[in-house]
Amino acid sequence: MDYILRATAGDGSVRVFIANTKETVQQAFLHHKTSPVMSAALGRALTAVSIMGIMLKSDDDLVTIKINGNGLGKGLVVTGDNKGSVKGYPLNPVVDIPLKPNGKLDVQNALGEGSLTVIKDMGLKEPYVGQIPLVSGEIAEDLTYYFAKSEQTPSAVSLGVLVDRDYSIKQAGGFIIQVMPDADEDIINSLENKLSTIKPFTTLLEEGNTIEDILNILLGNFGVNILDKIPVKFYCNCSRERVEKALISIGKHELETIIKEDKKATLHCHFCNKDYDFNEDDLKTLLNECTK
Numbered sequence: 001m002d003y004i005l006r007a008t009a010g011d012g013s014v015r016v017f018i019a020n021t022k023e024t025v026q027q028a029f030l031h032h033k034t035s036p037v038m039s040a041a042l043g044r045a046l047t048a049v050s051i052m053g054i055m056l057k058s059d060d061d062l063v064t065i066k067i068n069g070n071g072l073g074k075g076l077v078v079t080g081d082n083k084g085s086v087k088g089y090p091l092n093p094v095v096d097i098p099l100k101p102n103g104k105l106d107v108q109n110a111l112g113e114g115s116l117t118v119i120k121d122m123g124l125k126e127p128y129v130g131q132i133p134l135v136s137g138e139i140a141e142d143l144t145y146y147f148a149k150s151e152q153t154p155s156a157v158s159l160g161v162l163v164d165r166d167y168s169i170k171q172a173g174g175f176i177i178q179v180m181p182d183a184d185e186d187i188i189n190s191l192e193n194k195l196s197t198i199k200p201f202t203t204l205l206e207e208g209n210t211i212e213d214i215l216n217i218l219l220g221n222f223g224v225n226i227l228d229k230i231p232v233k234f235y236c237n238c239s240r241e242r243v244e245k246a247l248i249s250i251g252k253h254e255l256e257t258i259i260k261e262d263k264k265a266t267l268h269c270h271f272c273n274k275d276y277d278f279n280e281d282d283l284k285t286l287l288n289e290c291t292k
């Protein structure tokens, strides 16, 4: 089961969120039939958003990351809440490009140049929107830049997805570490040192480390205090009922036009890739429910 640990270290001067998201990314792969490089792109974003969701304060808050790029993958959209539910989709699920010289999936090239937008819907009239240009296209580095630039919070972000030979997800996870302004110089130096020498996240998972172990490797010397363990899952809240409501809301005239011209309608949920089909009778039933 996937989960996130929320923890502090150094008497609360460092806050850490660390996640394993293998099943979540596997579900995304099953829904979208992504090629490996897009599984990696989507999986990294899902991992980040699952953590950024947990950072939200209220149960009704939502966070969304949109990446738009000029690469073959075009970009992706991922949304999460503060209860560990995430969903997302790639704009182009199948991209087949060569690996990087170091043998890693080339997410940077698949996304290309473009922008990363963070949207936080916190029940206010206007959502918070922060946008940065893609500085690397590897997502973790872009989010580090985003946190520094848009939220003025120095952060270390690590995100990893390891794809198996059969394209299933072998490992996935990551962390976001944020240093509070009152953090001790010793902790900052030690952490920077650790971050520059630590093995890639998925390598640590492959070696059998749990995220508790990785947390310890990163900050064990500074009194790690685990505050919370939150389950994470890929979850789409679409349903036939919701889609029916959407169809009813387009209005009598529009619905009559669909019935006359097409005699059927298919509505597609991008997030989980599900189709909802409506035949002529279904549409006529919905027409009767139209009030405008």
Ligand SMILES: [Zn+2]
Residues within 6 Å of the ligand: 236, 237, 238, 269, 270, 271, 272, 273, 274
């Ligand atoms: Zn859906």
